[in-house]
Each structure stands twice: as C-alpha cells, then as structure tokens.
Amino acid sequence: MASYRYRPYIKQTTSASHRLDIRWLRQRGYLIPGNRFNVSWASRGKEIGNIGVEMVSTDQVRLVYMVTDREGNKQNYNYPVPLTYTKCNYGGVRPWFRCLQCGKRVAVLYLGRTKFYCRTCQNLTYNSCQESGNYLDQLSARIVRLKRRLGDQNAGGLTSLPFRPKGMHHKTYLRIANQISQLEGTLLAAAGQKFNCSI
Numbered sequence: 001m002a003s004y005r006y007r008p009y010i011k012q013t014t015s016a017s018h019r020l021d022i023r024w025l026r027q028r029g030y031l032i033p034g035n036r037f038n039v040s041w042a043s044r045g046k047e048i049g050n051i052g053v054e055m056v057s058t059d060q061v062r063l064v065y066m067v068t069d070r071e072g073n074k075q076n077y078n079y080p081v082p083l084t085y086t087k088c089n090y091g092g093v094r095p096w097f098r099c100l101q102c103g104k105r106v107a108v109l110y111l112g113r114t115k116f117y118c119r120t121c122q123n124l125t126y127n128s129c130q131e132s133g134n135y136l137d138q139l140s141a142r143i144v145r146l147k148r149r150l151g152d153q154n155a156g157g158l159t160s161l162p163f164r165p166k167g168m169h170h171k172t173y174l175r176i177a178n179q180i181s182q183l184e185g186t187l188l189a190a191a192g193q194k195f196n197c198s199i
C-alpha cells in the first residue's frame with residue numbers, strides 16, 4: 001500500500017464523515033482519467049481517515065485504503081467502482097457512482113466497516129452507532145426528537161429531511177433543518193472514528 005502516494009492531497013472539511021461525494025470531486029476538477037489523489041476527512045481539525053482515489057477511465061474509479069477495526073486488525077482494500085452519466089437538461093452530463101452492492105446510481109458513497117456503498121446498503125441508522133456510548137446516544141436522541149418535530153415518525157435512520165409541516169413557520173423549519181444537518185455531521189464523524197482508515 002505504501003506505493004500509493006497520490007497527489008494532490010486534498011481535505012474534505014464539510015460534514016466530516018467517511019463519505020465520497022462525486023459532485024464535490026467534479027467541482028474540483030478531479031474526475032479526469034489518469035488522475036490520482038487522496039481524499040481525507042477531518043473532525044475538529046484532526047484527520048480521521050483518508051483514501052487514495054484513481055480515475056482509471058471515465059467509466060471507472062479505483063479506491064485504495066486500509067481499515068483498522070476495533071481489535072486493531074488492518075485490512076487493505078483496492079477495488080474499482082463503476083461510474084455512469086446522465087444527460088442534464090441544459091446540456092452536459094452529470095456523473096454518478098454505481099453502488100457495488102445494489103447497482104443503483106448514487107452521488108454519494110459511504111464507508112462502512114469494509115467497503116464504500118450507498119447510504120441504503122450501508123444501512124446507516126442511528127441505532128448502529130449507539131454501542132459507542134452515551135455521547136452518540138445523546139446525539140442520536142436529539143436528532144430523532146428534532147425530526148419528530150418535523151413530523152417524521154420514523155426518525156431512526158439517516159433519512160432525508162421531511163418537508164415543512166403545515167402551519168410551521170419557514171424560519172422555524174430552516175432552523176431545525178440546520179440543527180439536524182449539523183448534528184448528523186457530528187454523529188457520522190464520531191461514528192467514523194471507530195473505523196479509523198488510512199492509506
């Protein structure tokens with residue numbers, strides 16, 4: 001794995017968690033065949049993991065990283081993920097990852113215990129984080145409470161935000177939505193620390 005020293009080294013500081021957003025990579029001009037680079041994640045200024053990414057072709061990206069489990073066992077990963085494109089209304093194309101597990105087109109892949117899959121396949125639920133103790137429990141409970149205020153009775157997972165409930169002021173909705181989004185970022189970062197991954 002030491003042979004993988006990709007440049008440039010880029011840091012993803014938005015919602016620190018082990019996620020790979022193809023829109024983010026595209027905006028920065030990284031989706032060019034032959035490109036090799038690192039993506040790293042930080043939480044409170046501290047790096048919590050990084051992976052190597054290689055644009056093999058316009059149809060394929062290769063992910064290279066190492067995962068250390070809680071017992072300290074290290075496992076190397078090096079595998080391709082297919083890319084696919086859709087036409088935009090106003091010309092041009094939009095890139096997508098194809099999830100290795102379900103084959104769906106997705107913009108974001110998440111690292112679970114082993115590989116990067118879509119959110120659904122990772123089954124990212126707050127409950128799965130709770131074994132990590134009180135801090136994560138409290139975060140999860142706060143998110144669930146906030147989502148219930150927005151009328152989501154099924155608030156146990158990382159689902160998309162509910163629409164604004166009838167009668168709720170727009171400002172109130174935005175405030176709660178922002179709180180949820182921030183708490184989710186914190187929660188994912190905290191949960192991600194369990195899977196301290198690096199090249």
Ligand SMILES: [Zn+2]
Nearest residue numbers: 099102118121
């Ligand atoms: Zn999937």
